[in-house]
Amino acid sequence: MSDKPDKFIDDDGLRLDGRRFDEIRPMKIEIGVLSRADGSCYLEWGKNKILAAVYGPRTLHPRRKQIPDAALIRYRYNMASFSVEERVRPGPSRRSVEISKVSAEAFEPVVLTKYYPNTVIDVFTEVLQADAGTRTAAINAASLALADAGIPMQCLVSACAVGKVDGKLVLDLNKEEDNFGDADLPVAMTQDGEVTLLQMDGNLTPDELKESLEMLKKGCTEIFEIQKKALYTKFGKDPVLDVDDIDDEDDEGLAQIQVELDDSEGEDVELDEDYLDVDEELEEAVEVIEVEEDPDKKGISNLSDEKEDDSDEQ
Amino acid sequence: MDRKIVIPGELISENEQNAGYGTYVKDGNVYASVYGVLNVKNKVDVIPFSGKYVPSKKDYIIGTVTDVTSSNWLFDIRSPYTGMLHVSEFPKRVESSKMSEYIDVGDSAILRVKDVDQSMKIELTLRERGLKRVKQGRVLEFPPSKVPRIIGHGGSMVSMLKKETKCEIFVGQNGRIWISGSEEKMDQLTDAIRLIVKESHIHGLTDKIYDFLTNEKNVIDIETYVSSQDEIEFQEDDEIPEDIHRKVDALLDSSED
Structure with a gap:
């Protein structure tokens, strides 16, 4: 760990990986990658690789944790044991528990939890490969996974970090800058610039903090644009879908189903008229016909006939 | 649009x-x-595009029984909340000890949401015309957000599916569909529903599904008349040699030049 670079910023003002001081790493996003999750997102940000999955809203157990007028957001940040050079012990650590807690709180103000009382929205973020700024990357991925799951939110959350190296503020730290820098300030904010998460490691002067927040606003807006583009282009390049007859459906949907019911009533009016007794008699009649048609079904229908006889006797 | x-x-x-x-x-x-x-x-x-089904009053849904208690059937209704059907909401008087003889764990039923209260306690009912326990056919699941696509513009999709497959169909608002008909038709309908869900955001979906259903019929027709097709092929075989002769002649002529 003693391979600290002599200089973080060269004479041209470029950083170790060739970025300018206010430039973020390239980001790649894929939405809806997991078939069994309600919403999911895979995100690559520089050398970070994050997989986020959202399940729910679903019933919350244990029941004592249920909130009577809101959904609980259960957020899990986890680093895969192979995500860094030195193997990390699998399972929750002090660090990951803390990150999980603050990340859940980063989403609480924006997710409209009041629509799903007594439930839980589970967010799982797995760091598959880490290279500094994984909590912000995980928040960016989780934000998209929540949108993909169809969960109502006030807006998306974008997160980014600012750090200090060689006495200069830089946006979106890479690993060297994170390990040997003087400060690290991860922040999550909404598109309006409302901060939902702010942590700090190291020292910054009040002026530096103010300047950092300005840089972060710019960085988060940039990330928000990338997130927005990813959502717009999930179904193809065009942000406009060529969809027909969506309108009216929702209003007429109920009416239509009602009509359907009326239709089916026409076919088996007798079934519903005197409820179950008649119903079962008719069923038997139907089954007799089936036996004649299909000898394979004989065994099954005989069995059910016997069953019905039993219940009549009782 | x-x-x-x-x-x-x-x-x-x-x-x-x-x-x-x-x-x-x-x-x-x-x-x-x-x-x-x-x-x-x-x-x-x-x-x-997606999201869980949230029950609201008067919705028609298809539920599956997960538990039978002393006075309620508990239904899984594909929502974060369980639905409750009280014995008194069953069309007939049922003794609490005999409840599972009428509807047992694993059975499905077409139900209506009677009431939803503040704490999302969902009361269901079977006491209405058309509501019943499902006794035959299949229950398929699809994302609840696709319900409008399966029903179609003013019910166009459902009525087309009914007409083309001659199956009985009921679409529950909670993302379940009950179909009943001959095995072959139900297989076909299952595929059609899968296609609707997959291609739900394209234009002219109803026509496409219509083509899908009618084309599949054609495939079946062709398969049942394989012998006649063979005859056609033989006739073609007899005709081809003449063409080839002419072509070979033409080639020979050109090579001689």
Whole structure:
């Protein structure tokens, strides 16, 4: 760990990986990658690789944790044991528990939890490969996974970090800058610039903090644009879908189903008229016909006939 | 018709009177709250791409029994909440010890939501015409957000499916569909429903599904008349040699030059 670079910023003002001081790493996003999750997102940000999955809203157990007028957001940040050079012990650590807690709180103000009382929205973020700024990357991925799951939110959350190296503020730290820098300030904010998460490691002067927040606003807006583009282009390049007859459906949907019911009533009016007794008699009649048609079904229908006889006797 | 995709937090109207579902109002402006497609009619709605079914009063749904208690059947209704059917909501008087003889764990039923209270306690009912325990056929699941696509514009899709497959169909608002008919037709219908869900965001879906159903019929027709097709092929075989002779002649002529 003693391979600290002599200089973080060269004479041209470029950083170790060739970025300018206010430039973020390239980001790649894929939405809806997991078939069994309600919403999911895979995100690559520089050398970070994050997989986020959202399940729910679903019933919350244990029941004592249920909130009577809101959904609980259960957020899990986890680093895969192979995500860094030195193997990390699998399972929750002090660090990951803390990150999980603050990340859940980063989403609480924006997710409209009041629509799903007594439930839980589970967010799982797995760091598959880490290279500094994984909590912000995980928040960016989780934000998209929540949108993909169809969960109502006030807006998306974008997160980014600012750090200090060689006495200069830089946006979106890479690993060297994170390990040997003087400060690290991860922040999550909404598109309006409302901060939902702010942590700090190291020292910054009040002026530096103010300047950092300005840089972060710019960085988060940039990330928000990338997130927005990813959502717009999930179904193809065009942000406009060529969809027909969506309108009216929702209003007429109920009416239509009602009509359907009326239709089916026409076919088996007798079934519903005197409820179950008649119903079962008719069923038997139907089954007799089936036996004649299909000898394979004989065994099954005989069995059910016997069953019905039993219940009549009782 | 072109539809714009919107994301949570996107400004969709500056008049708060326009706020429909899938939206929220802040400072007099209307914003989208879910990821979906914008639908501007008399109100501005966002039709979500995905999401869980949230029961509301008077919905027709298809539930599956998960438990039978002393006075209730508990139904899984594909929602974060369980549905309760009280014995008194069964069309016939049932003794509590005999409840599972009528509807047992694993059985499905077409139900209606009688009431939903503040704490999302869901009361169901079977006491209405058309509601019944499902005794034959199949129950398929699909994302609840696709319900409007399966019903179609004013029910066009469902009536087309019914007509083309001669199956009985019931679409539950909670993303379950009950179909009943001959095994072959139900297989065909299952595929058609899968196609609807997969291609739900394309234009002219009803026509496409119609083609899918009718084309599959053609495939079956061809297979049953394989012998006649063979005869056609033999006839063609007899004709081909003449063509080849002519072509070979032409080639020979040109090579001689």
